[in-house]
Amino acid sequence: MNERIKKLYKTVILKHNSQPFYFEKKEHATHVIKAYNQICGDRFELFFEMENGVIEDIYFHGFGCAISKASTSVLVKKLKGKNINEALELCNAFESITEIKEPDENVEMKIDDELEAFSAAKDFPGRLKCATLSWDEMKGFLRTVDGRR
Secondary structure, eight states, X not given: OOHHHHHHHHHHHHHHHHSOTTBOOOTTOSEEEEEEOTTTOOEEEEEEEEETTEEEEEEEEEEOOHHHHHHHHHHHHHHTTOBHHHHHHHHHHHHHHHXXXXXXXXXXXXXXXXXXXXXXXXXXXXXXXXXXXXHHHHHHHHHHHHTOO
């Protein structure tokens, strides 16, 4: 694994695990998504408000390993203020960098250092689901809202 990516992975995970973005319960949110990993017990809820197809506010709460918590923190940080199409593009980009196969050429890449750091997860198959847990659930929800199944 590239040493730069390895260092970035460690840095991003430590930062977002200890100081997650928007880590707060919002019981009265208009939308709540539950992300649960049956294998390891990671469990998060994403609380958000959508208005006119835009994610106006987004928060998360729950528990899990440092990788799943950091990844969920990056997710909410990146999706706040995005419309459904932009959010789906971001989820697709994240999926393409964490997949073991070659990235899909049709995915418009919007990769920055925080997202790129999670590309290292594919070198740790046992931790890959931790990195993708909340992203997978959000993508599924967005596809349903957008009419893409």
